Amino acid sequence: MVKFNYLIVGTGLFGATIAHSLTRSGKQCFVIDKRSHIGGNIYTKLVNGINVHKYGAHIFHTSNKRVWDFVNSFVEFNRYINAPIANYKGKLYNLPFNMNTFYQMWGVTTPEQAATKIEEQRRESGITHPRNLEEQAISLIGKDIYYTLIKDYTEKQWGRKATELPTFIIRRLPVRLTFDNNYFNDKYQGIPVGGYTKLVEKLLEGVEVKLDMDYFENKEYFDSVADRIIYTGEIDRYFDYCFGHLEYRTVSFETEVLEGVSNYQGNAVVNYTDAETPYTRIIEHKHFEFGNQPDTVISKEYSKEWRLGDEPYYPVNDERNSALYTKYKALADAQERVIFGGRLAEYKYYDMHQVIERALNLANSL
Numbered sequence: 001m002v003k004f005n006y007l008i009v010g011t012g013l014f015g016a017t018i019a020h021s022l023t024r025s026g027k028q029c030f031v032i033d034k035r036s037h038i039g040g041n042i043y044t045k046l047v048n049g050i051n052v053h054k055y056g057a058h059i060f061h062t063s064n065k066r067v068w069d070f071v072n073s074f075v076e077f078n079r080y081i082n083a084p085i086a087n088y089k090g091k092l093y094n095l096p097f098n099m100n101t102f103y104q105m106w107g108v109t110t111p112e113q114a115a116t117k118i119e120e121q122r123r124e125s126g127i128t129h130p131r132n133l134e135e136q137a138i139s140l141i142g143k144d145i146y147y148t149l150i151k152d153y154t155e156k157q158w159g160r161k162a163t164e165l166p167t168f169i170i171r172r173l174p175v176r177l178t179f180d181n182n183y184f185n186d187k188y189q190g191i192p193v194g195g196y197t198k199l200v201e202k203l204l205e206g207v208e209v210k211l212d213m214d215y216f217e218n219k220e221y222f223d224s225v226a227d228r229i230i231y232t233g234e235i236d237r238y239f240d241y242c243f244g245h246l247e248y249r250t251v252s253f254e255t256e257v258l259e260g261v262s263n264y265q266g267n268a269v270v271n272y273t274d275a276e277t278p279y280t281r282i283i284e285h286k287h288f289e290f291g292n293q294p295d296t297v298i299s300k301e302y303s304k305e306w307r308l309g310d311e312p313y314y315p316v317n318d319e320r321n322s323a324l325y326t327k328y329k330a331l332a333d334a335q336e337r338v339i340f341g342g343r344l345a346e347y348k349y350y351d352m353h354q355v356i357e358r359a360l361n362l363a364n365s366l
């Protein structure tokens with residue numbers, strides 16, 4: 001007997017947003033998640049009074065007013081601006097690449113001097129049409145910054161040579177000739193006061209949710225309870241890996257509560273850009289919310305190749321995986337009752353605002 005209009009697999013941001021929108025337009029939704037909590041990767045948990053980003057640091061940023069107004073209608077956002085510090089063999093640099101970084105690297109004090117230095121290195125490299133991340137980075141900001149702040153970090157993060165990675169990954173980062181350490185160019189930025197879990201709780205208010213339920217453990221039953229299915233899990237899993245596995249990078253977090261330490265590193269995010277440090281970065285969670293608790297919580301992030309059973313964090317959008325995804329996508333498009341959405345089902349490196357925008361658009365079209 002069909003009871004619901006939609007079964008939504010996943011309480012992450014995509015699943016929660018679409019569940020909210022469809023419910024508001026009068027549809028009956030049933031949302032399940034195999035985890036024991038809601039929120040997917042944006043889940044935050046209170047530890048010693050500090051909201052800990054359990055699956056990695058999340059900073060909300062967007063230029064889309066519709067998305068910004070949407071999230072602000074559920075929770076208040078604070079004035080946090082992400083301004084990570086890079087630590088290369090004990091020396092500190094500002095990120096993203098801006099006049100502070102250029103001063104620290106070359107001692108240049110004016111935009112003109114910095115631009116000349118970058119242009120000099122770009123010309124020396126002879127790169128005109130960058131074909132991979134290394135060439136793209138060198139042609140954007142020159143070899144000194146590439147070798148100090150990018151190469152080793154990128155290779156730790158992706159477990160692949162920078163020459164084997166696509167150019168778009170590094171184009172995510174701004175390059176500026178101003179003294180502006182804001183990691184993002186977006187118009188709006190902040191962290192939900194009280195953590196991301198609160199946002200997802202609000203999105204799922206009035207929606208039937210069941211946790212600790214893996215769709216594939218009882219697929220036949222779940223398929224029978226709704227007219228249509230919105231699936232936000234891994235696309236290759238849905239098709240039983242019939243063409244082979246899509247690859248991901250995963251991250252393991254070594255989280256420590258430092259009792260009696262009120263301020264460990266003075267910033268929410270410190271990246272370790274050398275090859276010797278085994279982790280990519282240390283997050284000090286309290287600084288996302290300007291916390292003044294007596295203790296602190298830090299997480300060291302180790303990036304690893306994904307194995308079946310690990311959390312699939314970052315889709316690896318290289319040639320092999322993109323071709324494989326295209327094959328799965330063709331199968332997905334041929335499904336009449338099932339809609340695939342979100343970071344895992346679309347195998348895309350989406351940020352939160354993009355996930356919300358896509359979910360809102362899908363809800364409209366439905």
Ligand code: FAD
Nearest residue numbers: 010012013014034040041056058059215233342343351352
């Ligand atoms: P998910 O959050 O992965 O949700 C999918 C849900 O589906 C999960 O809860 C999962 O348990 C559930 N599920 C899967 N399969 C099944 C099944 N078979 N049965 C039942 N349930 C299932 N974005 C930003 O904008 N800013 C940032 O700073 C930022 N930092 C990030 C840092 C890291 C380390 C990572 C990995 C991502 C970051 N992102 C950031 C991206 C952000 O996490 C995603 O855009 C967003 O969480 C994706 O939401 P989603 O619902 O598509 O996927």
Ligand code: UDP
Nearest residue numbers: 086149150151153154157169170172271273
């Ligand atoms: N990156 C880098 N050095 C840094 C920070 C980032 O080389 O200190 C590169 C790295 O390749 C990374 C990419 O820039 O994958 C994008 O960085 P971003 O911070 O957007 O990645 P996220 O962790 O949000 O996925």
